[in-house]
Amino acid sequence: MRGLPLRVRLIAGFAAAMLVVLAGAGAFVYLRVQYALDRRLDADLTAQSDAVTAALRDGTLGPRNPAVVAGGLYQILDPAGTVLAASPGLAGRSLLDPAQVAAGAREPVRADRGTLLPISPEPLRVLAGPIEPGAAPAPGRPAIVVVAVRRDQRDEALRELIAQLALANLAALAIASFVGYRLARAALDPVERYRAQAARIAAGATAVRLDIPDGDDELTRLGRTLNDMLAALDAALERERRFVSDASHELRTPLTLLAAELELALRRPRPAAELEDALRAAATDTARLIALADTLLAVGVQAPPGTATPAIDLADGVPPILQRYLTDAELRTLLDPTPPVRIDLGRLDRVVTNLLDNATRHGAPPVTVATATATGTGTGTGTGPGTGTAAGYARLTVHDEGAGMTAAFLPHAAERFTRADSARTTPGTGLGLSLVDAIVAAHDGSLWCCSGDAHHHPGPAAVPCTHPGTGTTITVLLPNA
Template structure:
């Protein structure tokens, strides 16, 4: 980057816009003025050329008749003519043109082969005697002395034409300057009006950078680019606030849930080291510490899984829900040493879903853990299709959840009073809901006669009146 380009980029955007606009307008106005000037000059020159042609005809006729008298130039319109020999020397001329030839020797030689037009004197600076001349060859028998070829030159004054062009240039310059000033002022006002919302956005963003929360940009009504930018930035700020709140909740929940088991673990180890103990008691203390450590690791892993917003697997291949769920349930049944009657399946075919098997495994495993810990066998895992959705349900026949607890069932660490004596952290349903929602699905909890569905669901609550049913609705590849 050159130093000039660097300085240009450091200028305020408003200044650069006005400078660029003014430069473009200057080019346009200059081009338009030049076009007008050329057209006017062409029209004036045609008028002069017509006068020259008429004068040339009159001089040629007078020369042919022998009535051409330099002392009486009134026989021609302008009275300005010269007869030159091939070298450019004056043979005959009207009064005032006897001392200097109007053509150079080269122009005189060229006139023998065709008409030559030329302007003598400049438009600017002003010449004392501006002329426009026309030179043509004369037959040898009409030129004194007889038999000598010559060139006839006629001329008209350009004073009025040049004065008109100078006045035109002055008027165009003034008009262009006035137009440039007005256009620059209008451009400045437009640029200012266009960039004022951006400056307001910047000032409000600076407040947010300084730590202000809940601040949103003041977006004016309308649907132009800046208002759409403001709405997008407000959506981004809302997402950032949500992420920040989720992070704060995660830190608060993690510190709250980890503090108690860590304190118990430290107390157990301190008690074991307080006085000499038999090897059997030390082994028992170490086993208890190992169990607590494993529980802490599980809790930390679950906290991390819940704290990180799951990203939808947009590129995941289509997954057959029934065929993928069946081995997951079989593996869980074998690991938990449950009979077939305690953990049953009712897997009807369903259209494929965009959900990788790893996340589907986590969903099913968490739902089965929740049903086994807080419900009672038999537990039924079913798949089906409902109004264009793929449906996965896990139903147990336990005592169910209290109706007042259902709206909070998917919150982190939420546990019903009846479930506080059973193992668990209260994070399973929260993790399932996070995965399902990230993939465009819905999660619904039904228990006994009560039911809770955070989003509008296309199917009624099954198994109402018996135990607890957790329903997962996932969009199919056909639904998009």
Template sequence: MRGAGRLWTWFRRLPVVARLVLAVALTMSMVLAGAAGLVYWRVQTALDQQLDDDLTTYRHSLDQAVRAGTPLPPGPSGSLHQVLDERGRVLGSSDAVRHRRLLTAAELSAAARGRTVRHDVGPLLPITSGTLRLQARRVTTAGQARIVVAAVRRGHRDEALRELLGQLALASGLTLIAASYVGYRTARAALRPVERYRRGAATFADGAQDLRLDVPADRDDEITRLGHTLNHMLDQLAAASAREHQFIADASHELRTPLTLMRAELDVALHRPRTTDELTETLRSVDTEVGRLVTLANTLLDLEQLASGEHIQRAPVELARFLDDASAPYRGAAERDGRAFEVECDQETTVEVDPRWLEPAVGTLLDNALRHGTGAIRLRAVAHGGRLRLSVSDEGPGFPPDFLAHAFDRFTRAESSRTTSGTGLGLALAAAVAASHDGTARAGNTSPGAVVALDIAC
């Protein structure tokens, strides 16, 4: 068992091509050995049957001659005979075996008890002279028992079998060599794309960003599917790298302004002694910028989490209750501003969404309508055909026409909204939530006002 374990460990350490060729060679060896064994057995059986038939016929003729007391008849070419008494003394024999005992003591005893003895003299290999096949049987004549031994030479039979063995060995060897060569070439050809993919992946690991593997489009096998999988992985890695660079660029760009303002406020406060009121005002300003930083950082992290493929955990949600919960903080603000607030939806509808993400997206749209719009705010929801359409509209001036094409880009704000607080990430977050729900976001103008709609799968 320990030796087999070491052999298996050695085999597993071999290159894949070597393992495949070795496996093919071993399998073909067993198949060829089985086929050669079957052919040899069939030929040997046919030759032995013919030899046994001739030997049995000759022995019967010898038995009849001994019983009748007539001279022993000649047998087929290469045949021999001996007639023995029960003690093993030779009473008559062919000249070639006159002084040679063809039966052992045990075989002589068995024949004397009435058994038919069959025996081969000499091996098939190595080549020797005087190989025989014999049969011996007891014959009773004139009240006396005689042992009649009939034998034929096996030279032609053995020569035919040795020739067959040589031919089978030669044919099997050539077939094994050809099969191993074909297996080697096939394995190399099959694994050549894998080696090409490996070199491509190594190039990507060395810093190449736009690398894609050359995968044939006219086939669909395991290697081709591996290539498509690797290309998909490379796409994901490239997208992750792009998101990382985008996140770093966005964070460095947007965090610079509040940090600079905070540093300026603190420098002014430390430049000369300040009164309590002045310090309080400075701390309030710093607190405002800190709050902006926290909001900005949280929003950036939310966007990154959504873009990185965060799994949406859908759950059955009562649409009316969900909209009431999402709009509750903004309904009171609208009433304080004297603005109407309407929510329209089917009271009996249940949808499959992730409220953890969809609720802040709806809140962002309502907050934008409160801060940048005027007049009534309407939140509508319609579920149909496995899709949920959420829209928030107001009666304000609407979006500037040149802003609509970039409404959902990060840090994009209309000129009219730059005087109000905000990070320019609200609509980008809403669009990311819609995309994570297999949906889209759309912004447009109505008459009067603006509308932003999310169309998602539910």
């Protein structure tokens, strides 16, 4: 069955179930009709047995009693089963076998002679009972009255019923199977279309989406979910392609400069001092390449934190990271307790370090690092200082009093290799905020960028902005553990 199409397997199972149901219903109808017919025959046999027994007791049993002789078939048996008297045509062998004779001497016994199928030439229904219950007549004396009626009409009715039930059940099974097949085909047609379109996508087709029929059943919801998955995969693939392209572009320039420096140093014989200067410059460029490669690796590979990551209070985890900046008199801290959050201390170090490096490199003092509990009501939006329910979030902010970023640049500030025009003359690769955003996203948090009165608030959490109206503020929101 596994090699057959799904619709064939469905209709086969449906047909098998219908066959069992129809067979059971047919058997029930047959047994009820048979019971009704047998009950009528048994009533006739009981009346006939009473008449024969009464005639036998008063000595009138014989040819002079036409009501008994012409009204049915009978036999009178002794205790050994020998036929003592019988209606015409039954004077030979007893209608009862030895076991039935023994039972009939004690209590009434009903039996059938002849089969329903194949058709028997002489079908009879027999009733045998003792003439005197509890008595034990001597051999050769009447002991058992056996009466019989022909079952021809009863058997014919049952055979006709079997034929009609068989035809009706086969017709019902054929109609139900056909309707079931059509329904299964109609239900599975969208799945086949999904498969064909998925095959096109697997073959390299881009921007292809599944054709989803109208409605809101399981298949349409599956189609919408698959389309959302395809859109997410396309977006992820596009991000990776852009990342590879940007990384190649960023690596090409320093590698070209390094190759040019080494080629220039080897073009002609040079004094040892010049060669040493060239090697020092190459070592500096190599160190920058190593740092860039490490940053690219950190941005490109960000696994979600494991369940064993301990929960920490940002007010306790941030101060050890700030020790390297304590020599800067322009660094301020406002570290209030926060709800515990699950984040690896190494990743928290990267977040704080990158934010402080950006603030000190591209901003202006004083630089303020603050932690607090985020609260609010409502629903956040993509931009603007929205208000919203954010209870259970811890907030980390780094604020500087520099010139800030333009409102148009804020949505792109966390993209890889993206730098504001004012920052192009300063050292850096444009990966700092990208790395922070990747770490925060891996911990189900949000990264906000605000500059002056311009705000960019992606993510589900929304809390009021509490930073000053000048300079640049980067906010990290992490969910409560």
